[in-house]
Structures are given as structure tokens and as C-alpha cells.
Amino acid sequence: MTHEKRKPRRRLLAAGLVVSLLTMGGVAYGLADRYLIEHVEAVVTPNTVAVNSDSETTASSSSSENNNSSSSGASSTSVPSAEADESTKQATADDWNYKSEDTQIAIKKVETGSGSDKVTYYVADVQVKDASSLLTAFAKNAYGRNITQDTSEIASANNAILAINGDYYGFRNDGVIIRNGTLYRNEPARDGLALYDDGTMAAYNEEEVNAEDLIAQxxxxxxSFGPVLVKDGQAVTDLENVKIDTNFGNRSIGGANPRTGIGILSANHYVFVVVDGRQANYSKGMTxxxxxxxxxxxxxxEAYNLDGGGSSTMYFNGRVxxxxGSKGQERGVSDILYIAH
Known part of the structure; x- marks a missing residue:
């Protein structure tokens, strides 16, 4: 009799275990789907136009469509070409410098402090003839979520002479994402950075400026990362407790960390900066x-903070x-900002 009474109890325990396992499995899959599984929403031909994953070219001039644009229907505009007559460029380069008729790049390594207070960073002084030389690229030439490659891989695939990691747009669902003239995402959320075809750049509030107006301008x-670092020539203050967004695992980024950022000195004259960090007696990072x-x-x-931490990478002339990271190894990212050969 006692044995018979135990059977329903065991069945209930077994049923409860199955439900728990299914729930845990569902949660695990949900997390993997959100943060690990690739979701390709648009395939991009380098330096040309965006096309859907079913290979149909996308083009929309309707503001009503573009105002609600997502990457599943990216709106296309004219895109700057990276192609140039090689015979006129006559480029010269070494490990730290590059010079052609339309581009000058000079990189320097800077070390300050010593021991546990040592900081090591790299500054690329970039001067281009016009803004068409300043381009962006996606990992695996695909727009979407959780699509990653090392910065060096993306740079090599796009014939970049210089590249830094971008904003890791693929880790989040919001932000305004315009790349090489094409609007991929229109979900205003924070202070963004805009690069203009006249060689200037400026921060803006995504919630106050229409994406279509940006393209028209x-x-x-x-x-879409941040925060803004310099505005009108003055360093922004009160950055100690900045949080970029509320995604899983995010926290205040104000402390000493690896950093990537871009600044502008004058039209078509930029500085790309990458700070190493979390490496004892080599570089602790910067706040x-x-x-x-x-x-x-x-x-x-003007200056703007891009994705940092393990993402912070500078690629030049075929090498990192x-x-x-903390071990001198690249971490996959979703996008880069680069100068083409």
C-alpha cells in the first residue's frame, strides 16, 4: 500500500523535473538566441549597396517606410566608392606611416606611468582628401545580430589600410545605424555620432533628429555607443557613472578600461585612439x-567613445x-571604421 502511494508522488516529481528542464532549456535557448546565434538581416556587397538576405536589392525613397526602417528592409542612398585609380595614388608605407595622394596616416605608440599605473595607447593621425575614404564595414559583410569577426579579418576583407572597431551594434536592438549612406536601423535611444560627407563629425541626440533628415544633411x-567625450573643443565632465544601455551584463564603464574612440581636429583630419588595458605592468586602461x-x-x-574592453583594436597595414583584450588577443566585433587603400 505504501509502495502504491509513492507512485503518484514519483510521477509528480518526474513531471516537475521535466517541466523544470524544459523551462531551463527554453531560457538557455532564449539567451543563446539573443546573444550568440547569428541573425543575418541584410547581406552587404562591400562599398556598394545593401541587399536583403534573399539577394533582392533594397531601395526605398519613401519617408514613411524609412522612418520605421529596420535591417530587414534597409533603405539605400548613394554610397561612397573606395575605388580609385591606383596609378595616381603612388602610396608609400612602413609599420607606422602611410602616404598617398589622398591619404596620410601617422601612428604613434604612447606610454605613460610605470608599474601598475602604466598606460599604453595608440594614436592614428589621419588626414584624407575627402570623406569618401572614411568607410565602415560589417563582420562577414552581413548586417544583423551576433555576427562577429575579428577587426583584422573585417579590415583585410575590405582592403583597409587602417581600421578600428566600431560600436558593436549587433549586441543591441536599438540605436540609429547608418553605414556608408544606408539606413539599417532606426530605433533612437542615446547620443549618437554622425560622420558627414564634408569631412566633419558631430554628436547628436538620436531621439531629437530624424534619421531621414540626417541622410538629407x-x-x-x-x-550608437558613447558617451560623447569632447564637445566644441571641451572635454565632457561627469563621466564617472555612465552606462551605455541595459543589456545583459552591462555595467558602469567609467573606470579604467581598454578604450576606442574617434576625434576630429578639422574637416577630414581625424584622430583614432585605442587604449590597451587590464594588462599588468603594460597598461591598466583609462577612465x-x-x-x-x-x-x-x-x-x-569633437570626440566620441566607441566600444571598448576586449573589442578595442587598431589594425594598420596588415597587422594588429x-x-x-587582457591577453593580447582579438575579440570578434560586429563592425569597423576604416580607411581604404
Whole structure:
């Protein structure tokens, strides 16, 4: 009799275990789907136009469609071409410098402090003839979520002479994402960065400016990360407790960390900066306040913080210049900002 009474109890326990396992499995799949599984929403031909994953070219001039644009129906505009007559460029290069008729790049490695207070960072001074040389690229030439490649792989695939990691747009669902003249995402959320076809750049509030207006004003690329580091030549203050978004695992990024950022000195004259960090006696990283001050000290009129931490990577002339992550190894990212050969 006692044995018979135990059977229903065992069945209930077994049923409860099955339900728990299914629930845990569902949660695990949900997390994997959100943060690990690739979701390709648009395949991109490098430096040309966006096409859907079913290979149909997308083009929409309707503002009503573009105002609600997502990457599943990216709106296309004219895109700057990276092609040029090689015979006129006559480029010369070494490990730290590149010069052609329309591009000059000079990279320097800077070390400050010592021991546990040592900081190592890299500054690329970039001057281009016009903004068409400043381009962006997606990992695996595909727009979507959780699509990643090392910065060096994306750069090599796009014939970049210089590249830094972008904003890791594929980790989040919001932000305004315009790349090489095409609007891929229109979900305003934070202070973004706009690069213009006249060689200038400026921060803007995504919730206050329409994406279609940005394109009409000549914006070729936007980044949605931040915060803004320098505005009108002055370093932004009160950066100690900045949070970029509320995605899984995010926290305040104000402390000493690896950093990537871009600043502008004048039209078509930029500085790309990558700070190494989390590596004892080599580089502890920089706080956001220190990073902002660095850009101001270099004379930047505007500067913006891009994705940092293990993502922070500078690629130049076929090699990774800095020591990414905590072990000097690259971490896959979703996008880069680069200068083409």
C-alpha cells in the first residue's frame, strides 16, 4: 500500500523535473538566441549597396517606410566608392606611416606611468582628401545580430589600410545605424555620432533628429555607443557613472578600461585612439574622464567613445598594432571604421 502511494508522488516529481528542464532549456535557448546565434538581416556587397538576405536589392525613397526602417528592409542612398585609380595614388608605407595622394596616416605608440599605473595607447593621425575614404564595414559583410569577426579579418576583407572597431551594434536592438549612406536601423535611444560627407563629425541626440533628415544633411555613417567625450573643443565632465544601455551584463564603464574612440581636429583630419588595458605592468586602461581629456589635449573639436574592453583594436597595414583584450588577443566585433587603400 505504501509502495502504491509513492507512485503518484514519483510521477509528480518526474513531471516537475521535466517541466523544470524544459523551462531551463527554453531560457538557455532564449539567451543563446539573443546573444550568440547569428541573425543575418541584410547581406552587404562591400562599398556598394545593401541587399536583403534573399539577394533582392533594397531601395526605398519613401519617408514613411524609412522612418520605421529596420535591417530587414534597409533603405539605400548613394554610397561612397573606395575605388580609385591606383596609378595616381603612388602610396608609400612602413609599420607606422602611410602616404598617398589622398591619404596620410601617422601612428604613434604612447606610454605613460610605470608599474601598475602604466598606460599604453595608440594614436592614428589621419588626414584624407575627402570623406569618401572614411568607410565602415560589417563582420562577414552581413548586417544583423551576433555576427562577429575579428577587426583584422573585417579590415583585410575590405582592403583597409587602417581600421578600428566600431560600436558593436549587433549586441543591441536599438540605436540609429547608418553605414556608408544606408539606413539599417532606426530605433533612437542615446547620443549618437554622425560622420558627414564634408569631412566633419558631430554628436547628436538620436531621439531629437530624424534619421531621414540626417541622410538629407549628408550623414554617411552613424555610431550608437558613447558617451560623447569632447564637445566644441571641451572635454565632457561627469563621466564617472555612465552606462551605455541595459543589456545583459552591462555595467558602469567609467573606470579604467581598454578604450576606442574617434576625434576630429578639422574637416577630414581625424584622430583614432585605442587604449590597451587590464594588462599588468603594460597598461591598466583609462577612465572615461581621462580618455576625454586626452582628446581635448590633442586638440579635438569633437570626440566620441566607441566600444571598448576586449573589442578595442587598431589594425594598420596588415597587422594588429595594439595588444587587445587582457591577453593580447582579438575579440570578434560586429563592425569597423576604416580607411581604404
Amino acid at each position: 549628408g550623414v554617411t555613417n552613424t555610431f 572615461l574622464t581621462e580618455f576625454a581629456q586626452l582628446f581635448e589635449d590633442m586638440g579635438a573639436k 598594432v595594439n595588444s587587445p
